[in-house]
Amino acid sequence: MKFIDCTNYQIHFNDWKAFEGALLNMNPSTCFIIVDENTEKFCLHILLEHVDITCQIIKIPSGEQNKTLETCQFVWTKLMQKSADRHSVVINLGGGVIGDLGGFCAATYMRGIRFIQVPTTLLSQVDASIGGKLGVDLMGFKNMVGVIKDPSYVFIFTSFLKTLDTDQIRSGYAELLKHGLIADKKAWSILSKVGDVTTLDFDQLVYDSVLIKKGVTEKDPNEKGLRKILNFGHTIGHAVESYWMDSKSPLLHGEAIAIGMVSESYLSYRIGNITETELFDIRNTITRIYGHNPKYLKPKEELIALMRSDKKNYNGAIKFALLENVGHACYDVEVDNDVIEDSFLFYKERI
Ligand SMILES: NC(=O)c1ccc[n+]([C@@H]2O[C@H](COP(=O)([O-])OP(=O)(O)OC[C@H]3O[C@@H](n4cnc5c(N)ncnc54)[C@H](O)[C@@H]3O)[C@@H](O)[C@H]2O)c1
Numbered sequence: 264m265k266f267i268d269c270t271n272y273q274i275h276f277n278d279w280k281a282f283e284g285a286l287l288n289m290n291p292s293t294c295f296i297i298v299d300e301n302t303e304k305f306c307l308h309i310l311l312e313h314v315d316i317t318c319q320i321i322k323i324p325s326g327e328q329n330k331t332l333e334t335c336q337f338v339w340t341k342l343m344q345k346s347a348d349r350h351s352v353v354i355n356l357g358g359g360v361i362g363d364l365g366g367f368c369a370a371t372y373m374r375g376i377r378f379i380q381v382p383t384t385l386l387s388q389v390d391a392s393i394g395g396k397l398g399v400d401l402m403g404f405k406n407m408v409g410v411i412k413d414p415s416y417v418f419i420f421t422s423f424l425k426t427l428d429t430d431q432i433r434s435g436y437a438e439l440l441k442h443g444l445i446a447d448k449k450a451w452s453i454l455s456k457v458g459d460v461t462t463l464d465f466d467q468l469v470y471d472s473v474l475i476k477k478g479v480t481e482k483d484p485n486e487k488g489l490r491k492i493l494n495f496g497h498t499i500g501h502a503v504e505s506y507w508m509d510s511k512s513p514l515l516h517g518e519a520i521a522i523g524m525v526s527e528s529y530l531s532y533r534i535g536n537i538t539e540t541e542l543f544d545i546r547n548t549i550t551r552i553y554g555h556n557p558k559y560l561k562p563k564e565e566l567i568a569l570m571r572s573d574k575k576n577y578n579g580a581i582k583f584a585l586l587e588n589v590g591h592a593c594y595d596v597e598v599d600n601d602v603i604e605d606s607f608l609f610y611k612e613r614i
Pocket residue numbers: 299300301302305306325326327330357358359360361363383384385386387390391392393394395396397405406423424425426427428431516
């Protein structure tokens with residue numbers, strides 16, 4: 264069975280024996296499983312078949328709107344009421360919201376207890392569960408409060424993806440595309456040729472993508488440099504996601520990042536890093552999978568203002584992670600405002 268060794272923990276793939284063994288070895292005083300209503304319905308019974316010890320279930324409501332300190336307070340209180348101590352273990356069974364929030368609760372309860380990530384969405388399997396970033400949103404701003412702490416283990420079971428909405432699969436697929444574009448030209452070439460992304464066999468694709476994210480985050484766990492390349496597509500993508508969040512037609516994270524990746528590929532082209540052919544290949548691939556949605560790149564002034572307020576900036580200058588070429592990325596690149604506006608036009612005016 265496949266696993267990846269990280270500095271502080273291991274990532275196992277489709278290996279229930281390893282899961283059972285790990286839990287036994289950890290010998291927890293008490294064990295808690297955090298779920299939401301969807302992972303309770305679709306994933307919990309599968310997990311419980313492989314858990315020999317008594318576990319207590321903590322259920323939180325699904326959705327980004329619940330990734331808050333109020334939900335943490337609920338989880339911390341449950342842990343206390345159910346006598347969690349320093350030898351307890353928390354299993355986070357869910358997507359990125361449960362992984363980020365449950366991990367944060369475990370990392371802070373009694374100054375930190377052990378936790379295991381069992382990511383159940385494509386996005387959380389290839390992205391959120393890897394790299395140790397944990398946290399919650401504050402006053403509508405994403406991930407404003409959090410810590411970086413590695414789990415004891417990550418267990419990825421691609422069979423959980425069977426019950427995931429096709430829109431969620433497509434959204435998570437954007438992160439696989441991103442990993443290819445920034446770090447693995449061959450992976451990009453394979454991923455970009457896929458016809459229907461919702462009917463894929465994900466075993467190998469997820470493994471390869473995790474390897475890319477692991478490689479980047481281990482070289483720079485605290486995002487002082489290289490880790491910033493993971494933000495490719497996310498400067499424009501996050502602004503689009505935030506601006507349209509409360510509208511009648513919000514975008515899923517990956518759908519917004521898809522738009523961001525096209526526009527930021529244009530920026531990479533304008534600074535001379537990729538060719539016109541590569542640029543058109545990226546735009547055609549992404550619009551084939553995600554459709555062409557020009558309305559989301561409006562209003563440009565507000566989007567640029569949102570980009571300026573991104574917490575990753577310094578002194579108000581927008582710093583982009585861009586492609587160095589296909590399969591490599593660079594970071595902290597500043598681009599003139601009119602070029603940013605051109606990048607919106609490039610996405611909008613698909614011919
Ligand atoms: N920590 C990091 O490095 C990192 C990286 C990327 C994203 N994130 C965070 O991840 C979050 C997004 O994660 P997400 O896309 O997984 O969203 P999510 O956790 O909201 O899950 C999406 C939906 O799928 C449901 N679901 C989960 N597993 C399912 C399954 N197997 N079958 C059916 N339904 C299932 C959930 O209940 C939810 O309704 C964001 O909060 C983002 O900030 C964190």
